[in-house]
Amino acid sequence: MSIPQERIRNFCIIAHIDHGKSTLADRILQFTGAVSERDMSEQLLDQMDLERERGITIKLQAVRMVYKAKDGQEYLLNLIDTPGHVDFTYEVSRSLAACEGALLVVDAAQGIEAQTLANVYLALEHDLEIIPVINKIDLPSAEPERVKEEIEEIIGLDTSDAVLTSAKTGQGTEQILEAIIRKIPHPAGKKENPLQALIFDSLYDSYKGAIPFIRIMEGSARKGMKIKMMATNKQFEVNEVGVFTPAMRIVEELNPGEVGFLTASIKNVKDTQVGDTITDALKPAAAPLPGYRKVTSMVYCGLYPVDSEDYEDLKEALEKLQLNDAALKFEPETSVALGFGFRCGFLGLLHMEIIQERLEREFKLNLLATAPSVIYEVYKSDGTMVRIDNPANLPPINEVEEIREPFVKATIMVPNEYVGAVMELCQDKRGEYETMEYLSPNRAMLTYYLPLAEIIYDFFDMLKSRTRGYASLDYELHGYKGTDLVKMDVLVNGQIVDALSFIVHREKSYYRGQNIARKLKDLIPRHLFEIPIQAAIGSKVIARTNVKALRKNVIDKCYGGDITRKKKLLEKQKEGKKRMKQIGNVEIPQEAFMAVLSLDED
């Protein structure tokens, strides 16, 4: 099967969560016969269990299809999937760099959402051809004409030939494929040129080593060839090259414009850096391809094994996850309370939750996570500046001149009736108003500068609840600003638990201190003695409560018929204790370390 470069199309799909991207991708796969009706499992691209459960795409995937178009010719299509969540802008950027075009999928009833907009701008930055697709036109509430207007108004895209589809019923799938062929340019690049292959993702296989997923920009790649990683200068010999059908299938060679993978016994995943360029070791390219938007960790937290003997296992697990997730960062740290662990950097809260869940689920680790923190810039009186990603490391307050915290520029799209509620929320979260624009007579777009720390605290949940889920949010890092911040320590049984310390704005410190003390009181089980819990700024205690001593805990009845049942009950109680961290005399459950974060119910 040889399809000339002129008949290759590489594209991705940009969509807001729930706007039907995965279903649409499935329809395209079915239509082109890449996947038979029989093999079709729901939403094929979301392969990770977690992705299915949460209904989102985290890890990008690629699929190659052959489509026989109406002009009678066969075309080779590569669909590179993109995640839709605000945390994963970085991943989106990676898939965009490997494409010439993008389908912009917008829900016919809901219109454009903030995240879609952000991704469209990213796509425009990459000079991609964008095909507007209005999905879910089968819904009774669909308003395709209004949505088209919105797209024209906000993005300035011509929607005269936007495709109207229903991924659910399959309506419009062929029109999409035809539009892809007609509108998206074929890849440039010449086979004679030195190889330039962009690594857009990688996978680790215990037999074949690190497997880079590549898009050939120039030249070609085949078995036996000597290749060089341009960032590290490391050289390897190619064992096999292949494509995604969606299963990985070996081919003879990969030519300009093609998307696939290669194996080359690459032992260390660090040698397949996403964004790097692979070239021919014997005939290297003059320069690497431009990389793409760099990963910035926005959120940090400490991850500790509950059982300190699991430290090495945790380290290995993090290394393994990092193999397929370049955005995950970690370095060892120690906590007085928790012992040895890792300070980990994430793209956002969702990313953090997913990593924690995978560590627990896939690696069976029993973990303690500290509350997430942003990076603070601490200017000391001696003129130096330190960057703090762990509140416990804040220098003594008498050495601190000023603390600056990261602010984001947040874009919020919301129906008019909620504008007031959103403004109130932003105000409450120390936001600074920038602009408000009306997208249509009944939708507005607000721009605020907000402290990132507030966003990771509970902003998103509150935004959703105050707008009945109608608001959408996107944000990007804007810069640092000095604010009146203080460090809150938490004392359990008279002892500071460093892993519970957090940095908070002075105005909110009293309330947050009360809140954490109350939550810890509910979370820490009763012990044989009373446990005082205090929240303090410096030496000033601002909240105090007690966990009362346990006085009665005994199985009253135990006879011949239920000895095993009662024993199991005791084992369960004992097991519960094992999942806690012993700090001094006190056993603190895992959830306590996240208590700083949890929503205020009242």
Added chain:
Amino acid sequence: MKIKAIYVHLPFCLAKCNYCDFNSYPLPAQNRRVEDYLACLAKELELAAGEVCLDEITTLYLGGGTPTVLTSEQLVSLAKTIYSYLDSTKVIEATIEANPGTLSIEKLTALKSAGFNRLSLGIQSLNDALLKDMGRIHDAKTALSAFNMARKVGWGNINVDLIYGLPGQTIDTWLDTLNGVIRLEPEHIAVYGLSLDDLTPWGSQKLAGSLNLPDESQALQMYESAKDILQGQGYIHYEISNYSLPQRGSQHNLVYWTNNYYIGIGSGAGSYFSGKRYYNVRGLDNYIFQLEKGLRPIDEIIDLTIEDEMAETMFMGLRLMEGVNIAEFHDRFGVSPIKKYAGAMERLASYDLLVVEKGNIKLTEKGIPLGNVVFQEFV
């Protein structure tokens, strides 16, 4: 080790109480199943006797449910069947559980002559309002007259079950009940704190937060006052929830607490012998179905390791106020519990929950209401 005790289960009662999570079925709905069930008990006994030795059995316990919802004829006939597999000269204690609302002079006389010598009366409370809330079928007056009837007919060893920590119960109503029962001078009193399984009516109300339960310190006060008063009246606190006059401890239950072998017959009954624990199928239909096919009605067999048996010996034995005898443990397992559980014992002793005294390991006064904290260290 020989099987020392036999338990026979009758899963019938007149009406389920609001806190009951036992294997029991309201009789009116199950009347025609009773005869089938009794026939199956006989079959199971037959099967059991073919496999294990029942000759050394010293105690019999007929429990439920409410065994006494059955007719005198049914119960007498059952006793006869059971005794036919035992050496009656060796049986020193034969208990039958009874609900005060199901007794008559006639029935009490019949049971006594059928070979029962200990009566366990589920009085629970002497407060009519509380009894009604619990869903009990009897009131305080019925309970008292049932007790007196039993005495009149010659029952010389009677246990009374009581529950504290009931919704709406106060210290005063509890003390009234306790004193009322003491005046009856029973040989044995079992005092249970209310514990609720989520699946019971009260359990679900508790989950929903709509049950007005005494708080922990009130419950503890009820427990402590009961202990003080009963001990003041000459009762010996010999197990976490059990009190008796001297020499009147429940011999049958002591087999469980000292972790000796016993056999259980009937649906849901448990057995322990040959180093294994056996649990019969629960549910009338299952039980009858199995036996009508001639199969032993076993649902689960747990093959205990020595480690398991040691752990169970500890946590059952620590329920007894005299505790676990170090020498006996050593004789049975070839290792001293002091050595075997050195770490746990040191920790517990440092919290003043456990103590070694006169060759026994036992709970301290402080350790009794915190028994689970101690037991956990051994399982």
